[in-house]
Amino acid sequence: MTETAVAETDAGLSLKELARRNGLSASGRLPSLPDYTRQLWAYRHFIRAHASAKMTSALGNTKLGAVWQVLTPIINAAVYYVIFGLVLGGHEETPNFIAYLCIGVFVFQFTQTVVQTGTNAITGNLGLIRALHFPRASLPLSASLVEIRNFVVALFVLMGIVLITGEPITAEWLIVLPVLVMQSFFNVGLGLFMARYGSKVRDVKQLIPFIMRFWLYGSAVLYPVTKFEDLLGGWQLQVVEANPLLVYIELMRHALLQDATLANSPTVLWIEAFVWTVLVSIGGFVYFWRGEKGYGRG
């Protein structure tokens, strides 16, 4: 049988020793972080193709097709306009509440969808993972890429809404770009984190809707951020206002609205946004990489 045959041909060398002498590597060994990053870069075309393939196949059955990419954010804004603009009649203390609200909703939903699709990125593609060999981070990355593209379209719709509600175009609108880049990196890191976590603990998928709703109320999306100052003080206020989504939303409002009352001075917001971006994007990537060889089991 095998072991006796091996012992004969290789004069009693242990299999491990034999493998080492011939320079064979254990399949399923974790590549180093720089190697992994390089592999991922080599797969950038796959990531892009996978993202656009998913977009096409998601809308392939609908009559309007790609029009939905623009229509979805418009309808989204219309719902909030009807409820908060017409039915409830806005907030007196907040100027241009509809634009204020829409910015919050759009920016929040960008991260929300990335969390949702990121959680499914590994568990929903087990067939592909078990059939082919590629850096697994390609999947959550392509999922995030889809949402980044959707958000860029949504941003143009958002700018249209802001203009219609009577805001002027100023040089401050350029701030949108760095905020977009920072939030995208933040989301990619969060998506990677959720992809590994969701593949390990499947129960988390059931909790995500509640966590996201809690996060929504903690990010001053549906009401002015000044509400927090009325209720909290000292360190509690600082903790609540360090919430990364609140920071990105506030920076977007700072960019697009003329006289929005911000949670903090823009300098503090920029520092917080930068720290969150670096922390979550690098942390999420490293966390995902550590689990690279376990995806596909179970």
Place this chain on the structure above:
Amino acid sequence: MADNERIPTVIADEAHIIYKVHQAGGGSSSPLASFKRLATRSKNSNIREVHAVKGVSFVAYKGEAIGLIGTNGSGKSTLLRAVAGLLPVSRGAIYAAGQPSLLGVNAALMNELPGDRNVELGCLAMGMSPAEVRAKKDEIIEFSGINDKGDFSTLPMRTYSSGMSARLRFSIAAAKQHDVLLIDEALATGDAKFRKRSEARVRELRAQAGTVFLVSHSEQSIRDTCERCIWLEAGTIRADGPTDEVMKEYEAFARR
């Protein structure tokens, strides 16, 4: 080493592979039963462990073609996936030269997309550059023969017959060069005409590859291609040796 001419390419050292399967509806699924299970810390009946490969050891050398035989569910495909590095090994180890590639017909493709987009996506997923993909795309579609009955390559894959999509998948997978090639039942794809074409392609791939593993239930294709055979039964090796001898034993076992 006693024999210097024989260069090992794949070494399995007491490899164990254990799957965890989450299954819906297994056992009692009422909230109360689940809660009781958590409170008493008993094992989750919804997660079952499948010990598919139990301590397998072998050495494969350069230039060998090895057939893997065994009854259904004996762990052949699982072992191949582990050699390819697609499934982690729970205990023991599998060593390989370079990156072994698995040639299967089950590469997941997107059913909503047309065949040619799937070819691009599949090739990129195997690590080809966009230039290579452009160069090979027509060749792959030509080889698969899906355009023989009209322009099917621009129609979504969900409109294909099962034979057609299996042929396209095989053609995509076979388009790449390999160091260690693992073939999983891929030769049984499609009609007689395509089977002849795909067997010729596999012989070509074998000539380029160092070592070939073949899983098949077709006795003929194992005898035709492999000089060595490993017989797996219930996750352990029953026999390993020249194809004729192992096949004789296996046939005696299968007839019982």
